[in-house]
Amino acid sequence: xxxxxxxxxxxSLGLLSASLIAFQLALMQLISAVQWNHFAYMVISIALLxxxxxxxxxxxxxxxxxxxxxxxxxxxxxxxxxxMSGIILFSSALFGKFDTYLIFVDFSNTxxxxxxxxxxxxxxxxxxxxxxxxxIQYVNRIGTMYFADLLGSGLGGIFxxxxxxxxxxAQLPAAVAVLPIVAGILIIPxxxxxxxxxxxxxxxxxxxxxxxxxxxxPVSEFKSLSRVLNMPGSEVYMxxxxxxxxxxxxxxxxLRYAPGLSLSFTEDIPVGDxxxxxxxxxxxxxxxxxxxxxxxxxxxxxNLAYVxxxxxxxxxxxxxxxxxxxxxxxxxxxxxxxxxENKKVLDLLxxxxxxxxxxxxxxxxxTSISLHSRxxxxxxxxxxxxxxxxxxxxxxxxxGVNALEEQYILTLDAMNDIWDHLSDKGMIEVTSWMDxxxxxxxxxxxxxxxxxxxxxYMEVDxxxxxxxxxxxxxxxxxxxxxxxxxxxxxxxxxELMYFDPVLLPGIISxxxxxxxxxxxxxxxxxxxxxxxxxxNSFYKNxxxxxxxxxxxxxxFSQYLKLDRLxxxxxxxxxxxxxxxxxxxxxxxxxxxxxxxxxxxxxxxPLFFTKWKGKGKVYTxxxxxxxxxxxxxxxxxxxxxxxxxxxxxxxxxxxVLSGMxxxxxxxxxxxxxxxxxxxxxxxxxxxxxxxxLFYTFILTPALRVSTNLPFFLKILFSTLLISPLAFxxxxxxxxxxxxLDGHNNTLIPWxxxxxxxxxVISTVLATIIAVEAGFFxxxxxxxxxxxxALMANIFKR
Amino acid sequence: MVSEQIARRGIKHVQTLDAMRxxxxxxxxxxxxxxxxxxxxxxxxxxxxxxxxPYIVAYMTQIIEPKxxxxxxEIGTGSGYQAxxxxxxxxxxxxxxxxxxxxxxxxxxxxxxxxxxxxxIKADGYYGLEERAPFDAIVVxxxxxxIPPSLIQQLKEGGKMIIPVGSPFLVQTLMLVxxxxxxxxxxxxxxxxxxxxxxxxx
Numbered sequence: 002x003x004x005x006x007x008x009x010x011x012x013s014l015g016l017l018s019a020s021l022i023a024f025q026l027a028l029m030q031l032i033s034a035v036q037w038n039h040f041a042y043m044v045i046s047i048a049l050l051x052x053x054x055x056x057x058x059x060x061x062x063x064x065x066x067x068x069x070x071x072x073x074x075x076x077x078x079x080x081x082x083x084x085m086s087g088i089i090l091f092s093s094a095l096f097g098k099f100d101t102y103l104i105f106v107d108f109s110n111t112x113x114x115x116x117x118x119x120x121x122x123x124x125x126x127x128x129x130x131x132x133x134x135x136x137i138q139y140v141n142r143i144g145t146m147y148f149a150d151l152l153g154s155g156l157g158g159i160f161x162x163x164x165x166x167x168x169x170x171a172q173l174p175a176a177v178a179v180l181p182i183v184a185g186i187l188i189i190p191x192x193x194x195x196x197x198x199x200x201x202x203x204x205x206x207x208x209x210x211x212x213x214x215x216x217x218x219p220v221s222e223f224k225s226l227s228r229v230l231n232m233p234g235s236e237v238y239m240x241x242x243x244x245x246x247x248x249x250x251x252x253x254x255x256l257r258y259a260p261g262l263s264l265s266f267t268e269d270i271p272v273g274d275x276x277x278x279x280x281x282x283x284x285x286x287x288x289x290x291x292x293x294x295x296x297x298x299x300x301x302x303x304n305l306a307y308v309x310x311x312x313x314x315x316x317x318x319x320x321x322x323x324x325x326x327x328x329x330x331x332x333x334x335x336x337x338x339x340x341x342e343n344k345k346v347l348d349l350l351x352x353x354x355x356x357x358x359x360x361x362x363x364x365x366x367x368t369s370i371s372l373h374s375r376x377x378x379x380x381x382x383x384x385x386x387x388x389x390x391x392x393x394x395x396x397x398x399x400x401g402v403n404a405l406e407e408q409y410i411l412t413l414d415a416m417n418d419i420w421d422h423l424s425d426k427g428m429i430e431v432t433s434w435m436d437x438x439x440x441x442x443x444x445x446x447x448x449x450x451x452x453x454x455x456x457x458y459m460e461v462d463x464x465x466x467x468x469x470x471x472x473x474x475x476x477x478x479x480x481x482x483x484x485x486x487x488x489x490x491x492x493x494x495x496e497l498m499y500f501d502p503v504l505l506p507g508i509i510s511x512x513x514x515x516x517x518x519x520x521x522x523x524x525x526x527x528x529x530x531x532x533x534x535x536x537n538s539f540y541k542n543x544x545x546x547x548x549x550x551x552x553x554x555x556x557f558s559q560y561l562k563l564d565r566l567x568x569x570x571x572x573x574x575x576x577x578x579x580x581x582x583x584x585x586x587x588x589x590x591x592x593x594x595x596x597x598x599x600x601x602x603x604x605x606p607l608f609f610t611k612w613k614g615k616g617k618v619y620t621x622x623x624x625x626x627x628x629x630x631x632x633x634x635x636x637x638x639x640x641x642x643x644x645x646x647x648x649x650x651x652x653x654x655x656v657l658s659g660m661x662x663x664x665x666x667x668x669x670x671x672x673x674x675x676x677x678x679x680x681x682x683x684x685x686x687x688x689x690x691x692x693l694f695y696t697f698i699l700t701p702a703l704r705v706s707t708n709l710p711f712f713l714k715i716l717f718s719t720l721l722i723s724p725l726a727f728x729x730x731x732x733x734x735x736x737x738x739x740l741d742g743h744n745n746t747l748i749p750w751x752x753x754x755x756x757x758x759x760v761i762s763t764v765l766a767t768i769i770a771v772e773a774g775f776f777x778x779x780x781x782x783x784x785x786x787x788x789a790l791m792a793n794i795f796k797r
Numbered sequence: 798m799v800s801e802q803i804a805r806r807g808i809k810h811v812q813t814l815d816a817m818r819x820x821x822x823x824x825x826x827x828x829x830x831x832x833x834x835x836x837x838x839x840x841x842x843x844x845x846x847x848x849x850x851p852y853i854v855a856y857m858t859q860i861i862e863p864k865x866x867x868x869x870x871e872i873g874t875g876s877g878y879q880a881x882x883x884x885x886x887x888x889x890x891x892x893x894x895x896x897x898x899x900x901x902x903x904x905x906x907x908x909x910x911x912x913x914x915x916x917x918i919k920a921d922g923y924y925g926l927e928e929r930a931p932f933d934a935i936v937v938x939x940x941x942x943x944i945p946p947s948l949i950q951q952l953k954e955g956g957k958m959i960i961p962v963g964s965p966f967l968v969q970t971l972m973l974v975x976x977x978x979x980x981x982x983x984x985x986x987x988x989x990x991x992x993x994x995x996x997x998x999x
Contacts, residue, residue, distance in 0.1 A: 228845035231896055255895060255921045262943035264974065264981040267950065270943065437970055437988045471944075471972060471983040472962070499981055518984040 013184040014135055014146060015153030017078055020180035021128045022157030022657070023164070024085055025049070027173035028121065031089075034170050034247060034280040035220045046595050047118045049760040051125030054602045056753020059133045063749060066134060071190035074134050075197070078185030079204060081127040086178035086208040089171060089216040091120050128181065133752045140741040140748060143734040144672020151665030151730060155658040162654050165244040170279070171218050175211035182208065226280045229253050238274060239353065245345040245648075246278035250286070250354065258285035258324075260392070261434070261473035263300040263498040270297055274357055276322055276346065283346065284322030286357040298328040300498060302468050302475035303392075306430040307332040308494045309466070309477060309487045312386035316340070316422065318374035319391035319410055323350060323361050329389070330364060337367045338385070342647050344371040373647020375409045378418040379707045386424050393433035393557075394441045409644045411445070411557040413549045416452040423480050432475040439524050440545050440560045442467075442474045446504075447531050447540070448549040449478045462532055467504040468495055471517050474503060482506070503528055544569055545582075552644070552700065553774035561585045563772070585771065592764045599757045616744045619796040620736075624751045626789030627732045628758035629765075633782035634692060634725070635660055636766035637699075637775050642718060645703045655715060659722040664730025671731040676738050678793060684731045685790040689783045691725040696779035732789060739796075798822070798835045803855045810859040816885035817855050822848075824910065825876040844896045848876040849938065853961065853969065855882075860973055860986070861934040861957045863887045870932040870951065872922035873939030877903035880915050883936070890915045891929055893922040895939075925951040932956060944974065952976045 025045060032044055059066060066073055084091070132150060139146050164176055186201045220227050229235055232255050239250040257270040274286040298304055303325070306312065314336040315329040326339040339362075341347050347369055351362040362369055370377055390410065409415055419429055429449070433441045446467070453461045463482040468475055468491065488506050495502055499516040502508055503525070513525055530539040531547075540548045545560040561582040635656065642652035674680050699721075706717050733755065740747050762785075769778045799817050808814060823834035825848055830840045839847040849857075857879070863869065867887040871880050874894035880903070884890045892915060894900035900919035907915045918926065923945045925935075930951035935958040937948070944960065952958055958974040971986040 222841070222843070222845040224845075231844045233895065233897055255923065257923065257945075258942065260942035262946075264944060264949055264983070267946050269946070435985070437985065471974075471985075472942075499983075516980075516982050518982065520984065520986055 009187045010135065010139070011145070011149040013078065013187045014132065014149045015156070016180045016184040016187075017081065017128060017131055018150045018153030019157030019160055020081070020085065020177050020184070021125065022154045022661075023161040023177045023180070024124060024128075024174065026158060026161045026653075027164075027170070027177055028088075030165075030247075030279060031170045031173065031218070035218050035224075044118060044121050046591050046760055046764055047598065048121040048125045050595060050598055050602060050757065051122050051127075052129040052756025052760065053599055053753045054122075055126055055129035055133050056749045056751075056756060057602060058130065059137065059749035060746075060753065063137070063746070067137070070134060070138050071188070072193060074131055074138075075185050075189050075193070077127050077131040077134065078181050078188070079201060081124055081131060082178045082180070082182035082185065083204060083207060084124040084127060085181065086175045086211050088120065088124065088174045089218065090211070129756060131181075131184075133749060136737060136752060137745075137748055140737055140745065142672070143737045143741075144668050144670075147730070147734040148665040148669035148672075151661045151668060155661030155665065158654045158657040158661075162244050165242060167242070168212070169215065169240075169242050170247050171215035172212050175208040175215070178208040178211075179205065220280060224280055225282045226251070226277050229256060229275065232256065239349075241345070241349070243345040245343045247280070248283075248345060248349070249277045249280075250349075250357075251275050251277060256285075258287065259297045259301075261301045261303075261432075261470050262297060263470060263500065265497060265499050266297070266300040268295070276349075276354075278343070278346070283343075285324060286322055286354060287324050287327060288357065288359050296328050296331040298324070299332075301432075302470050302473045302498075302500055303328075303430070303432045304332075304494070305466065305468055305475045305491065306387050306389070306428050306477050308490050309428065309479070309483070310386070310426070312428065314338070314383075314385045314387075314424070316383075316385040316388045318377075318388065318419075320369075321391065322346070323358055325389050326367060327358070327361050329387070330361075330366060334387075335366060337364075338381075338383070339367060339369040340372060340374050340377045341369070342371065342373045347371045373409070373644070375415055375418065375644055376647040376707060378415070378422060379704070381422065383422065384424040385422055385427060387428050387430060388419050388422060390419075390429065390431040393431065393445060394436060406558065407555040407640055407643055408550065408557040409552065409555050411448065411550055412552050412555050413448055413451055413455075414552040416448055416549075417455065420452055420456055420480075426479065426481050428480070429478040430475065432473055434473055435469065437521065438545065439527065440547060441558070442476075442524075443527055443531060443543070443547040444549065444557065444560075445476060446528060447536065447547055449476055450531055450536065451549050453478065462504065463506055465504050465532070466491055466506075467502070467528070468500045469503050469517060470498070470500050476504075504532065551774070553776055554771065555640075555644075556771050559585055559771050588764060588767060588771075592761070592768060595761055595764060599761060616740065616747055616796070619792045620740065620747045620751050621754060622792035623732070623736050623789045623796075624755040625758040626785045626787070626792065627729075627736070628755040629762040630688070630692070630782045630785035630789070631664075631729055632759045632762040633766045633769075633778050633785065634695075634729070636763055637770070637778050637782070638722065640770065640775065641699055641703060645707060645718065646714065655718055656722065659719050660726040660729075663723040663726035667727040667730030668734045670727075671734050674731075674735070676735060676742070678796075681732065681735050681739075681793050682790060684728055684735070685786055685793060688725070688728045688732070689786045689790065691728065692779055692783040692786065695725060696776060696783070699779075700775075732786075798837075798851055799855075802837045802852050806852060808852075808855045808859050810862070812863065812886045813855050813858045813882075816858065816882045817851065819885050820878065820881045822851065822878060825878040825881070825906065842876050842899065844899055846873075846875050846896065846899060846939070848878050849961075853971075854879050856971065857936055857938075857959045857961070858882055858886070860959050860971070861936065863934065867933040868929070870926055870929070870935045870948075872925075872935065872937045872948070874900060874903045874917055875938060877907045877915070877917070879936060879938055880917075881907060881910065881912055884912045884915045887933075888914060891918065891926050891932075892916070893918045893920055893926065895919075895921050923947065927951060934958065937961075949974070949976070949981060954979070 028045060135146060164173055168176055182204050189197045229251055232253050235251060235253040237249055238252045241248040252274050254272055256275060258273055259270045276283045311333055315334040316338045317326045318340050320326055320339045320341045326337050329337045431445055433445055450461050453464055458464055464479050466477045483506050491505060501513055501515050501517050503513055544565050546562050550557040638656045639653050642656050643649050646652045737748060740751055766778050799814055803817055804814060823831050826834045826840050827842055833840055839850045842848050863886045865888060868889045869883050869887055871892040874880060874892040880890050880892040897919050900917055904917040925947045931953035932951055933953050933956050935948055935952055937960040954976055956976050960972045961969045962972055970988045973984045975982050
């Protein structure tokens with residue numbers, strides 16, 4: 002191939018890699034919007050196994066592909082583009098019957114689930130096949146090829162971020178699909194140009210057509226958005242695209258929002274519009290002056306803090322659409338600070354949607370800040386009389402669908418930060434929906450109690466009040482002990498509202514269940530044990546994990562204890578556990594599934610091939626070790642940077658782009674290094690040292706720099722990520738080059754193993770983070786690189 | 798269906814069991830789901846709505862202890878199945894459906910099956926049915942985050958209201974609301990998913 006041809010292959014590879022990353026991110030958004038978030042997680046994991054499967058196919062059919070390499074490469078790239086652009090059309094037309102909401106009810110759905118997997122698997126399979134083919138063909142230039150691959154991947158994330166401003170979710174796959182088609186056109190073999198150029202150019206019309214006329218998204222009819230739109234008179238009032246999500250405002254003449262309302266409330270709840278993001282409920286747009294006699298939140302347990310005292314300054318964290326800020330102003334607060342990380346939503350509430358919320362954000366007493374609540378707490382120095390946390394759980398419980406969401410505002414570390422912002426008589430208020438078996442109220446209570454003790458307050462029962470309605474429970478933690486007058490006000494409020502006190506200084510047990518009876522009254526003894534010194538043994542004995550979350554394990558809604566699975570099974574009946582803790586259960590299921598599929602699709606077939614020579618053990622350990630290690634580090638970086646940047650999209654983009662580009666540069670540099678055993682062991686040793694170093698310094702480093710301006714944060718994070726990622730980019734091309742020199746029949750296998758273990762380890766990293774915390778994931782990442790190091794030391 | 802899925806799981810109210818035997822569930826499901834009509838699960842009826850699992854229908858019916866002279870209000874007609882079961886026991890059932898298409902289908906279906914004592918109203922159930930109030934019992938099949946004040950007001954003294962809370966496909970907690978001497982009390986009943994999550998003695 003001449004120089005121009007060389008440039009084209011690099012460009013083509015870069016475009017293809019960019020498209021695969023962008024396509025993966027687009028699918029995550031798209032599938033979350035039409036089905037469950039966890040379904041997206043399952044589908045993408047399975048789809049990414051396409052990387053592994055492509056390695057298998059290449060290993061089995063290597064000779065054919067080598068004979069037809071140029072043509073096959075071009076064709077496979079074109080097929081990647083076609084399968085990407087038609088993904089919505091294809092999956093909804095052929096397999097549209099699948100609905101995650103029905104999966105546990107109608108088992109015939111399972112076959113559609115597998116067909117859905119297949120439809121999402123195909124583009125990744127073709128894409129990875131093309132990359133694998135390039136690696137085999139150009140293994141002598143693997144360093145620069147891998148650089149093009151990683152650079153393209155890094156830029157792909159940024160490319161998608163840009164697209165999110167311009168296009169709706171349904172247009173994204175088609176827009177991304179343009180890249181691999183162009184990549185394919187760039188490398189049409191000379192002998193085929195005449196025959197292929199026109200049909201290939203015509204192929205571009207497909208994505209262009211689907212961008213202009215996007216296919217309709219097959220949104221599940223059971224999603225809250227679909228149900229609201231089914232109500233008579235409902236319509237989409239406003240729609241907006243942004244990296245903060247696909248925002249929709251729905252006008253529905255029969256939607257009234259008053260969660261956990263007291264049964265003594267006799268007035269009408271006004272109709273309000275609702276804001277949805279990516280098809281998921283975000284918050285109501287409540288007109289605070291609709292009824293000037295009362296605010297409906299006065300009739301909920303959430304009003305507890307305002308019954309106890311009249312806070313002058315109030316801080317609302319994760320404020321959503323401003324409902325609680327409006328209530329604070331209504332309750333007489335002289336200064337309200339409102340924090341919400343979704344900048345686009347805040348802009349809309351201040352401008353286009355201001356008239357729907359009675360210009361709440363124009364109130365001079367209200368200051369709004371667009372930041373993650375934790376980032377705000379670290380940057381802010383003020384003190385508040387009341388700090389309101391976002392409500393926990395949703396009505397009726399979510400059966401653990403949020404189990405894997407990092408909830409940095411509900412950790413013990415967060416509560417310590419919040420405490421430091423309380424005025425002398427300051428209070429923290431948090432409301433949770435009651436669930437059964439009880440989990441959320443117990444975990445937040447445990448968090449509040451441990452916070453008090455960490456701050457040196459041992460008589461916790463003098464500082465905590467909790468009241469319960471038919472559906473909600475609200476807690477107020479106060480820095481100073483409650484006075485008899487305050488306690489008496491709470492009792493009067495409960496009587497008036499048909500609420501029951503759960504925790505109150507001087508409470509008697511008969512008070513706890515006057516209006517709202519629980520069939521299982523063990524809830525009260527659980528509460529008492531958490532407040533008492535028996536707390537630690539209660540944590541141990543309780544069937545669910547209700548120990549407070551920490552910044553290292555920020556999964557507040559993860560309650561499943563793996564060692565109690567069989568006990569829960571006996572207690573709650575056959576098949577009950579997945580329904581109680583579905584989020585984590587699906588993750589475990591995904592892990593089992595992809596491990597099995599990986600084995601069947603990738604590992605097993607290769608045992609039937611007749612590859613020659615040595616190096617199988619080396620290939621297995623080197624390429625699986627670096628695959629696992631890389632992904633463990635990447636996942637932990639993303640999770641830690643979510644807290645740092647206060648925005649998951651920015652965090653993921655910064656980490657992915659930073660890591661991939663730096664690794665790409667590392668790969669480029671590695672191509673100039675002598676492929677000696679000394680070099681590779683030194684590089685792997687450096688990677689291990691770096692990971693161990695980061696295990697200890699990452700969290701403190703991020704914390705001390707969290708108040709820097711945004712651009713300095715980007716700079717700092719790049720400086721932090723780059724050195725490690727630079728070295729992490731080297732072992733893969735060096736390993737392939739080694740195989741090329743010793744036993745090149747193993748190259749496709751290496752590609753398959755690396756892809757396969759990369760996917761498995763993304764899920765595994767999450768499971769380890771949930772079970773043991775970030776610290777252990779990082780340690781295990783270094784151990785994985787340790788295996789690769791051993792493989793190199795002992796290779797023959 | 799009745800002996801396996803309902804009686805065996807502790808439903809003892811004779812009238813409820815009789816009504817569940819009489820009402821043929823396959824007449825209330827969509828054509829595509831007929832073969833699943835007697836399955837132990839909820840089924841989709843379109844518009845994001847479901848026909849409840851037979852056990853839930855029986856449980857909700859038993860808990861309000863319907864008597865022949867009762868006047869019952871149902872919020873969320875859906876397929877009309879719950880209304881038909883109630884209509885087998887009580888004198889009059891008023892049922893309100895907000896999705897017009899579902900309301901139409903249920904009206905036709907119930908008329909064809911001869912349920913003269915069921916009146917389907919296509920409206921927003923939030924306001925209940927003041928002109929026919931008070932009701933001996935109210936069955937809410939489409940729960941929301943709050944219990945509409947008008948429904949509490951339209952409940953007779955000593956009356957009962959039953960509401961399932963949660964997703965029909967995952968876990969639902971049934972909640973009983975009672976009005977006694979002007980005061981309202983609630984009881985959270987055991988959560989159910991196909992079968993009740995009865996926490997056996999440890």
